[in-house]
Amino acid sequence: MTMKPETDQRRTRPREVETAFLLLLAAIVVDAAVWVLDTFVLSPSGLDEMRNEMGESGAIRQVAMSAGFLVFTSALFLFFVFKMREGRKWARSALAASGALVMFFLVNSMNTGEFHKETMMDVIYDLFISVSPVVLVAGAVVLMFLPTANMYFSSTEHSE
Numbered sequence: 001m002t003m004k005p006e007t008d009q010r011r012t013r014p015r016e017v018e019t020a021f022l023l024l025l026a027a028i029v030v031d032a033a034v035w036v037l038d039t040f041v042l043s044p045s046g047l048d049e050m051r052n053e054m055g056e057s058g059a060i061r062q063v064a065m066s067a068g069f070l071v072f073t074s075a076l077f078l079f080f081v082f083k084m085r086e087g088r089k090w091a092r093s094a095l096a097a098s099g100a101l102v103m104f105f106l107v108n109s110m111n112t113g114e115f116h117k118e119t120m121m122d123v124i125y126d127l128f129i130s131v132s133p134v135v136l137v138a139g140a141v142v143l144m145f146l147p148t149a150n151m152y153f154s155s156t157e158h159s160e
Helices: 005-011 015-041 046-085 089-111 120-144 147-154
Strands: none
Touching: 005 147, 015 046, 015 120, 015 147, 046 089, 089 120
């Protein structure tokens, strides 16, 4: 049995969806890398600051909770990313909503003066770590709603 060309086209994953998939994976990796850098590497590290505030055991407990939250949210986001790649409309919508939420948090942090640092390097670093994951997610969301991708997501086979 041969398939009609339009049916076959809906079953193949468009390049836009693949690119969005890769951008979202990159956003997860960048987010995790930034967490590690801020917590353990860059001076003063988040761990050092927490040790000064709450002592050794409190700092370790806080880092463990933060790591657990990062793993949970990254795993949930990764689940949505793979489901979006399969063509699930609900996953695309969840990723778009989370992208809007992340954008809201970025704009809110800019409005609250979070980026008023003492040196220009601190400002550049803060902007980089705050903006780079948002740019990756925003780019992916735009790609997921392009006409070619819409055709892929509108297929009844994928929309379940």
